[in-house]
Amino acid sequence: MKRILIVDDEADICLLLKNFFAKNGFETDTAANGEEGIKKLKEQTFDLVICDFKLPDYNGLEILQKIKIINAKTQVIIITGYSDVRIAVEALKKGAYEYVTKPLYPEEILMIVKNALKQEAKSPNSTKPVKTSTTKATAPNQYVVGKSRHAQVVQKHIELIAPTDMSVIILGETGTGKEYVAKSIHYNSKRADQPFIAVDCGALPDELAGSELFGHIKGAFTGAINDKKGCFELAEGGTLFLDELGNLSYDNQVKLLRVLQERYVRRVGGAKDIPVDVRVLVATNENLKKAVSEGNFREDLYHRVNEFVIELSPLRERTDDIPMFAEHFLGAANEQLDKQVMGFDKGAMAMLKAHHWHGNLRELSNVVKRAVLLCQSDKVNDDCLPVELMSPEPVSSGNIDVDFNGTLPTSLRAVVEHAEKSAILEVLKKTNNNKSKTAELLDIDRKTLYNKLTLYNIDN
Numbered sequence: 001m002k003r004i005l006i007v008d009d010e011a012d013i014c015l016l017l018k019n020f021f022a023k024n025g026f027e028t029d030t031a032a033n034g035e036e037g038i039k040k041l042k043e044q045t046f047d048l049v050i051c052d053f054k055l056p057d058y059n060g061l062e063i064l065q066k067i068k069i070i071n072a073k074t075q076v077i078i079i080t081g082y083s084d085v086r087i088a089v090e091a092l093k094k095g096a097y098e099y100v101t102k103p104l105y106p107e108e109i110l111m112i113v114k115n116a117l118k119q120e121a122k123s124p125n126s127t128k129p130v131k132t133s134t135t136k137a138t139a140p141n142q143y144v145v146g147k148s149r150h151a152q153v154v155q156k157h158i159e160l161i162a163p164t165d166m167s168v169i170i171l172g173e174t175g176t177g178k179e180y181v182a183k184s185i186h187y188n189s190k191r192a193d194q195p196f197i198a199v200d201c202g203a204l205p206d207e208l209a210g211s212e213l214f215g216h217i218k219g220a221f222t223g224a225i226n227d228k229k230g231c232f233e234l235a236e237g238g239t240l241f242l243d244e245l246g247n248l249s250y251d252n253q254v255k256l257l258r259v260l261q262e263r264y265v266r267r268v269g270g271a272k273d274i275p276v277d278v279r280v281l282v283a284t285n286e287n288l289k290k291a292v293s294e295g296n297f298r299e300d301l302y303h304r305v306n307e308f309v310i311e312l313s314p315l316r317e318r319t320d321d322i323p324m325f326a327e328h329f330l331g332a333a334n335e336q337l338d339k340q341v342m343g344f345d346k347g348a349m350a351m352l353k354a355h356h357w358h359g360n361l362r363e364l365s366n367v368v369k370r371a372v373l374l375c376q377s378d379k380v381n382d383d384c385l386p387v388e389l390m391s392p393e394p395v396s397s398g399n400i401d402v403d404f405n406g407t408l409p410t411s412l413r414a415v416v417e418h419a420e421k422s423a424i425l426e427v428l429k430k431t432n433n434n435k436s437k438t439a440e441l442l443d444i445d446r447k448t449l450y451n452k453l454t455l456y457n458i459d460n
């Protein structure tokens with residue numbers, strides 16, 4: 001029986017999840033803070049941890065790091081508020097399996113938990129922060145090109161560059177699809193039948209990076225109990241995708257440059273040069289050029305990998321692509337959740353197009369998946385979308401009408417009331433007169449909202 005640890009300082013959430021997972025055939029335990037969770041993880045083995053991002057003693061990234069040190073095989077799912085999506089994405093980079101946003105829907109977490117545990121069972125090597133991808137996982141028909149001009153240009157570049165052996169730097173914010181582009185280059189190249197190996201250099205601890213990339217021989221360091229191939233050898237004949245290249249230590253940058261120039265690797269502790277034929281694609285969401293000028297990234301390595309650049313725009317700058325991706329994610333979610341949601345109604349699509357999407361396609365995919373899960377009708381409507389999507393800009397006094405038509409207000413109280421009424425009217429408009437959502441966005445309860453509607457003579 002798989003074992004799950006739930007770490008959350010909200011006793012209700014712990015209890016709800018504990019009972020729900022117990023009913024679904026898991027053995028569960030809970031901890032009210034990070035320290036207690038760590039203690040339990042040291043004493044017992046858990047297959048998976050569901051952990052709140054904001055604990056009284058640790059934040060999600062800190063606790064994630066500690067969990068992975070105790071047992072790198074333990075899958076971690078982070079619970080976060082919607083506004084923390086950017087930090088949650090950071091957690092994914094540091095080895096979390098997935099993040100879920102509040103409010104929690106047990107069915108949604110159950111699905112994620114099952115997938116996480118399946119993946120763990122399938123890949124005995126998952127102790128290593130190395131992701132290997134197979135043809136199946138990247139079937140070209142899952143790749144959406146998009147219809148914006150930007151997407152069309154990117155596609156042209158992929159087609160142009162794929163058949164060559166050139167190194168490519170893929171630039172873009174988190175979740176813009178850099179790894180997808182790398183896979184598309186690989187599967188459109190003559191190396192398509194050979195391995196595609198992805199390494200997240202951002203998740204590689206410095207002391208492990210050399211061995212992960214170049215391999216090691218038995219006895220090279222404490223813990224090197226066997227000879228091990230590195231990613232270059234694993235990718236032989238195929239493509240190696242180095243994500244977050246900017247995070248590689250200077251020392252490993254030197255070694256990497258040597259491999260790229262001389263086309264052989266030497267395992268850590270080894271004396272033999274092993275020839276390698278590997279195409280290297282790299283991605284970064286940092287400004288590598290700036291890192292070079294600041295002396296944090298080797299200029300010679302930068303020039304070596306910079307044979308061609310593909311830059312992916314943030315989703316908010318190519319809103320024409322949103323409907324197509326949303327439909328694609330909807331199809332995937334229908335399949336995964338065994339649902340038959342037909343599409344999005346006008347209001348929901350308008351909200352998707354207006355949102356800022358800090359987490360880009362990854363965030364859109366998660367939002368659509370949850371919407372499909374919650375959807376009770378044939379189309380996704382605004383009720384199924386996170387309330388945060390209702391107000392693309394945070395409600396602030398800057399948005400609120402405080403104009404008294406040139407006359408001076410009679411009292412400070414009148415100013416407050418005027419601002420309050422304007423804020424309520426504005427949010428009601430944005431939510432299509434939905435009282436629950438209006439109250440939620442204004443952070444008041446429904447009763448208070450109704451009192452204020454009466455006070456300010458607002459129709460309801």
Ligand SMILES: Nc1ncnc2c1ncn2[C@@H]1O[C@H](COP(=O)(O)OP(=O)(O)OP(=O)(O)O)[C@@H](O)[C@H]1O
Nearest residue numbers: 142143144173174175176177178179180361362365
């Ligand atoms: N072209 C595409 N077609 C379909 N889905 C895509 C495409 N590009 C990205 N996605 C979706 O967006 C998610 C994030 O993509 P990907 O991992 O490639 O982004 P990334 O830029 O490499 O992210 P990070 O910087 O965080 O590593 C994918 O899991 C997939 O669901």
